[in-house]
Every structure is written in structure tokens, then in C-alpha cells.
Amino acid sequence: MVVVRTALAVAALAALMLPAQAEDRSVLMNCKAMVERASRDASAASEAELTRCRQVIREWALRDARTTVDEEGKPLR
Structure with a gap:
């Protein structure tokens, strides 16, 4: 019983972590258009x-706030 419960917890955690991958900028642009x-x-x-x-x-706003270089590696400031 404990093994099954642990396996389910690990599977649920893995399922939650899958969508946490970084999105590319085209997803951001599409989302901005959809919200608009x-x-x-x-x-x-x-x-x-x-x-x-x-x-x-x-x-993306949080990520951009922490970034000191642009997508080409040039300093922002």
C-alpha cells in the first residue's frame, strides 16, 4: 500500500513538472495576442x-527582469 501511494505521488509530481519547461518567445507572442x-x-x-x-x-516578465543580456548575448544596459 505504501509503495503504491509513493508511486502515485512520484507520478503526480512528474506530471506537474512536465509543463514547467521554458516556452519559446513565439508562445509569448501568441499568448499576448490571445489576451488582447x-x-x-x-x-x-x-x-x-x-x-x-x-x-x-x-x-516571461520575471525571466526578462532577471536577464542581463538579450537573445544575441549583447548587454541590455
Whole structure:
């Protein structure tokens, strides 16, 4: 019983970690466009899609705030 419970906990943790991979910038651009469309048209996207896109935008904002170089390796400041 303990082994099954541990295996389920490990599987659930692994499933949660899969979507935590870094998104590329095209995903960010698509999400920004989707949120913009949703602000004009309430039926443009589902609430789950909007929530995911808002999370992607937040993650990119945090990532960009910590970055000292751009995508080509040139200093930002």
C-alpha cells in the first residue's frame, strides 16, 4: 500500500513538472495576442487558455527582469 501511494505521488509530481519547461518567445507572442483578443471579445478564448497565457506572460516578465543580456548575448544596459 505504501509503495503504491509513493508511486502515485512520484507520478503526480512528474506530471506537474512536465509543463514547467521554458516556452519559446513565439508562445509569448501568441499568448499576448490571445489576451488582447479576449479583452475585446469575451468569447475569443476559454478561461483555461487565458489563465495559461497569463501565466506564460508573467513567467516571461520575471525571466526578462532577471536577464542581463538579450537573445544575441549583447548587454541590455
